[in-house]
Amino acid sequence: MGNNYVTNPIEFLINTLFGLYILLIMLRFLLAVVRADFYNPVSQFLVKATNPPLLPLRRIIPGFGKIDTASLVLMLALQMLMLLLIVLLRGVPVSITGLLILSLAELIGLLLNVFLFSIFIQIIISWVNPGTYNPVISLLYSLTEPVLRPCRRLIPPISGLDLSPLVALIGIQLAKMLLLPPLHQLATL
Numbered sequence: 001m002g003n004n005y006v007t008n009p010i011e012f013l014i015n016t017l018f019g020l021y022i023l024l025i026m027l028r029f030l031l032a033v034v035r036a037d038f039y040n041p042v043s044q045f046l047v048k049a050t051n052p053p054l055l056p057l058r059r060i061i062p063g064f065g066k067i068d069t070a071s072l073v074l075m076l077a078l079q080m081l082m083l084l085l086i087v088l089l090r091g092v093p094v095s096i097t098g099l100l101i102l103s104l105a106e107l108i109g110l111l112l113n114v115f116l117f118s119i120f121i122q123i124i125i126s127w128v129n130p131g132t133y134n135p136v137i138s139l140l141y142s143l144t145e146p147v148l149r150p151c152r153r154l155i156p157p158i159s160g161l162d163l164s165p166l167v168a169l170i171g172i173q174l175a176k177m178l179l180l181p182p183l184h185q186l187a188t189l
Contacts, residue, residue, distance in 0.1 A: 007089050014089070018082035022075055025050050026110060029071040036142035040135045079103040098187045105183035109176065116172045118144050119165050144168075 028046040036043060050071075057070040080103045087094045122140045151164035151171070 011086055011089055014082055014085050018078055021050075022078050022082075022107075023110065023114070025054075025071055025075050025078070026107075026114060028054075029068055029075070030111075030114065030143060031139065032068055032071075033066055034142050034146055035066075036139050040139055042135055042139050075107055076100075076103055079106055101183055102187035105180055105187060108183070109180055112172050112176050112179075115144065115147055116169065119147070119168055119172075123165050147172075 024046055028043075028050050031043055031046065038044075038047075053074055054068075054070055057074055058068075061070040061073055063069055080099055083099055083102055083106070084094065087099070118140050122137075122144055125137060125140075147168050148164045151167040152162070155163050155167055157163070
């Protein structure tokens, strides 16, 4: 019990600080992939917050088409470091392979959660304050449109009601249920 008194707050801080920074890098990566407005204030914040580690890393790791591989490597490295620190803090043995697989699972989970929450926020904003301009709303639209567009083709709007967010949310939740448990199980082998 005495050990948890100190380790729980430290683990919380590690999770929070690393998690927030990994989220910033992922948002920057995703917004670049969907070619969102670079001059948007939120985009500018993401660039300024993530440039210090990414600029030197880009000199070493080149991009691949639209994919910023330096961002992917940085996210994976930070996720692995975060999990390693937590595992060491808990005093549990660790394997590099398990750490790598668990890190990939965590990043895939974060990616799916980014889309899940982006769609939820977009739905709520469309109910509460439709038609208003906000820099965040335009980025949300840019981010979610590649996911919602195929869903709209599958189920077109019915009497002006767009059900594509519902289809996308169900699909994302199914992907989480089908992809993440096998990866977590594979990481513990």
